[in-house]
Amino acid sequence: MKRKSKVQERPKEEEATMARTLKDWRVLLMVGLVIFSLVSIYVVPPGIQNGPTGNLQLGLDLEGGSWIQLSFQSEVIRFDTDGNPENLAANLRSALDAEVYLIEEDRLEIREPFTREELVPVFEEFGATIITYEQGVSEETADQVKLILEEKVNGIGTKDARINTLTGLNGVTQYIRLELAGVDITTAQEIVGSQGKFEIRIQASGNETEHVLYGDTITSVSPPSRYPVGSDLWGVGFTLNEEGAAAFRTAAVTYGATSNPDMHPIMMLLDDEVVYSASLNPELAAQLQGSPVRELRATTGAGDQGLEDAKTLEIHLRAGALPVDVTIAGSGTVPATLGDYFKFMCVLAGLFALVGVGGLVYYWYREPAIVLPMIGTNIAEIIILLGIAVYLQQLDLASIAGLIAVLGTGIDQLVIITDEVLHEGRVPSQTLYMKRFDRALGIIMVSALTTIIAMLPLALMDLANLKGFAIITILGVLIGVLVTRPAYGKIIMAILSRNPGEKS
Template identity: 55%
Template structure:
């Protein structure tokens, strides 16, 4: 092709869109040499491609269906006292299930429920979906605050939205570090403002015996708050400090300050009525108000995590673990690169054997490579970790991409001749329709893998879906334009 023909192809909007995406993807990947002279990129690698560890933990709790003739609140309160643990109503609008945050067998629960005036109708080990999401937020907040950014936390939910397991993947961390990070609890402290910026220590997080879920107080204009309970020693320490520093008589000038790992997470005055009651007796039941609306709700969710100081609301036990040595990760990375290159070379050989025409093979291979670059750029932009299933998805995209371009080429070269422009467009449209239908089938097949908690397959499903969409929207139309110019010669 001469320069004029190449310019005409590049000026076409379909080809131009492809080239722009490739350039943007290269910028997102950002291949460069670091300060030590090592070649690196913005791509983030999972456990399979670098050293790291994973832990799978089981929730030592259960969600049970129940019936009772007693008032629900009274029944739940009695159960909580009897079992000495938190008992949470899963759905307050239709209270038919309870989350018990302590492990009991079904036989033991049936006896306890019967003595409390109720009956167990169903039993599943695990926690509710809401508690599972709370666990995920607590772990994310704790690990991110410790500077561990390359983490993946997945709650594995089964039937009835009951979460039984949580899987934590920590890239660049060995097994001992992983167990220490996941099990470590942050240092939480409550202080009282004395004057100006000065404050005095009142109690630490070990004085908080339980933390409730964020709730809206309709009696106070719909303000959100986080209820929590102090033990006897903590309640007494708070009362004595409040009297000593004048909080009971002038709460507006003596804010309560909550600090997690030397960072202030709550700073507000105590309600006047609650402050006045501290003059006569200590109080164990408290609620930290965070405001109204979405902002207040979000602040309450965050404070709920801080009050727990990184402690999970339910006990967990490790039921599975694994680690990838640094040498194995480097080897997997090298093998993956070689596999990708060999896949492109093999595709080129097979296509050449079929058409015996280099001018057809080269565009196919280049289009295939551009798809991989675009997908890697997207992965880099969203900070998605590349693991072996993700690489398997990239290889699958190479294969399906060639299949679709063969469909386009064969449809155009029907009867072995290059058609007229009008007939060419009709055949190209027919080929693209076949490809779109096939793409829709692939997407439908991959969606369950994206939604179900099969963490090892989500990367494969994501890349496969993205590859299909990039092919249908960008690369197939561009290939149709390029191959038309080539075949017309």
């Protein structure tokens, strides 16, 4: 009777152990993230309406589309001079009839295509010598171009787009690459060259506004700067041609902006949306009473927010026109049928990888109670990774390669945990189990850290598709170490403890 009682109690103990395991915070976290990921992919609109891929952002390789690589018609010059660098930049601006900006005390950017041979005598004329000549733009200008192109892409509702600046170790960016999934090459080229309708209007009376001028009267736009110099106020300067300056003065005087600025603010609109509104400052209002003013400045505020607003306003003032001329250095298309083929092959490769590692693990352990939790944990890890990728990363062939790599390394680490906690094929006591599990987790964390360090250069550098591979790999490693490995440890402990002291 006593033996029978123990046999009857054993299933109840196993059920209680499994219930405690399912309520463990590590397991609940993994299950919660899986649900979150499935919701992000298939439930959040438009979700399942997009087909089997849901909200996953598919890249050019898998969706089909176009790519364009642009070359900047500009150069970055490092120089040496005994004079004032700012005076040199101003003199060059006048002599070359081009936009010239001082990047550092001994470096400047010329936003027109000139050869070194053409520039040497001009620099010598103003008492300066050229030390280095590099075609391209500064990182600041490259970032501005990227922002403008992103706004253009967002304006046509294209979410599956990638824009990468290709910057060298010298900090000079010579190329920028656009990948637009689902967009034909003609549309892609139009995106690069299109401009919006920029307009300045003035508050007349009540809610009525009157047209003042269009963006074609703006001859130049300066980068964001502080004014007065030394203050914390940011703004953007721009220059009007004579016709625009006369129209601006006439409107300001006619509608009372010079006599009562607060009641008649000046508004800037891009594609009929107000992007900036402010009253004339008293000094400018007084100047306009007497004569037209060509040099104007829009102040955006103080601090970091003022700087960000100034950067955005500069883009609006340019009406989507790039600050530097570009030429198409290369372009191409990926047909939609080829993208569908790549998608099919990626799914097939993933299934083969999953079946392959599952078969190898089964051959090693010959125990379904161990193999199934391993495969299930691995699948959960991939689902979580895809759910996070919805918000962070576009999936292309390189990213899919990262997913398959994560699948393989994930199983490898689960094998390390399982082999470490088993002692001569037997399940140890709970105390010894936790000690060995912690040791296995420590080994995995060190391995994960080395992988992250190895991938960081690829993730941070502008290496196009390789960046996606590195980001997916790093995310997969982090999800494994922080979520799925601890959860697997609790699950496998509950399964193995059902048969203590027996061979696994």
